[in-house]
Amino acid sequence: MSQKVVLAYSGGLDTSVIAKWLSVERGLEVVTFTADLGQGEEIEPARAKAKAMGIPDDHIFIEDVREEFVRDFVFPMMRANARYEGDYLLGTSIARPLISKRLVEIAHQTGADFIAHGATGKGNDQVRFELSAYALDPDIKVIAPWREWDLTSRTALIAWAEAHQIQVPKDKRGDSPFSTDANLLHTSSEGKVLEDPWEETPDYVYSRTVNPEDAPDQPEYITVDFEKGDGVALNGEAMSPATLLAALNDLGRKHGIGRLDLVENRFVGMKSRGMYETPGGEIYARAHRGIEQITLDRGAAHLKDELMPKYAELIYNGFWFSPEREMLQAAIDHSQDKVTGTVRLKLYKGLASVVGRKSPYSLYSEAHVTFEDDAGAYDQKDAEGFIKLNGLRLRLLSRRNRDA
Secondary structure (H helix, E strand, O other), X not given: OXXXXXXXXXXXXXXXXXXXXXXXXXOOEEEEEEEEOOOOOOOOHHHHHHHHOOOOHHHEEEEEOHHHHHHHHHHHHHHOOOOEOOOEOOOOHHHHHHHHHHHHHHHHHHOOOEEEOOOOOOOOHHHHHHHHHHHHOOOOEEEOHHHOOOOOOHHHXXXXXXXXXXXXXXXXXXXXXXXXXXXXXXXXXXXXXXXXXXXXXXXXXXXXXXXXXXXXXXXXXXXXXXXXXXXXXXXXXXXXXXXXXXXXXXXXXXXXXXXXXXXXXXXXXXXXXXXXXXXHHHHHHHHHHHHHHHHOOHHHHHHHHHHHHHHHHHHHHOOOOOHXXXXXXXXXXXXXOOOOEEEEEEEEOOEEEEEEEEOOOOOOOHHHHOOOOOOOOOOOOXXXXXXXXXXXXXXXXXXXXXXX
């Protein structure tokens, strides 16, 4: 009886070749897993493509994981306000641990010894897939064909596909101008026309947002409600996590929000230039920071900002299932207990601006900050001693340096 492998299968040319290669070259019984992460395209055709390669129905897994993706991965990450290198909202990074989780679970369910993925040996995804898998099953075996086979060019890949009766779409026969990855949180584009970081990203690369210059000339105002750090409603209408993010995506698309041109540091050591579109995620991230502004104590807020770069780096590098990420998550989640309320945002030509926030747990005290009579809420004379004590070490240092 042959051994089984569970392949992360998109239905595209690369993973179709991998599915056949695993069978022909490695002699493995192939099980496919296709995840609906909200990538915006039909995934059912993957079933027909897998069947066309001889994979039986009970070896084909196609699952809608959109709610799990947003609820258990995106929202916890957003509670941390995570942005890798200050900008990137981690749309690709955060999807990989969920895919790995299901690959391992399906491997256990079907008795497979191996899992496989289509990530290349130059990128971050190979690391994310494999670190997640090993964290969940230390004995799982991983096959990464791009690190093994000799199909090192597009021409060789297509020739191998044709030799093994794999249909090659017409749009795959020429060089692709760029590669894309998409899910409910974002779309990323890399390679070819984007490889020169001096050249502006061509407008045709963008697929999820209108050009901000062409966005409506009138701003649109919306509200997002939060409970314990998670979004629960848009414009007063209760929504599930995935439904809320999808609705924000539609608003972000309309107003050209969430474009990012980034040169980032890959975990494997090189710099790469990518273009990211995160329309709903950008709106959501701005709204979350808005509600935190009035509900988090200064010490907690500033500590969160110190922890965020480490948290974001852990996700980017593939350590979602690591103990250090879970420790940070526990601290972050504890901080969100009173992060409840409503944020009003103004959407206009590429920008999502917080213009209002309210909460039953607000720490904002108008009585303390007013320029009018504060009725004794704050004694301004107290500031003199506060300044003297904080200035003591600076005065001692200044005297020493002056007299030296």
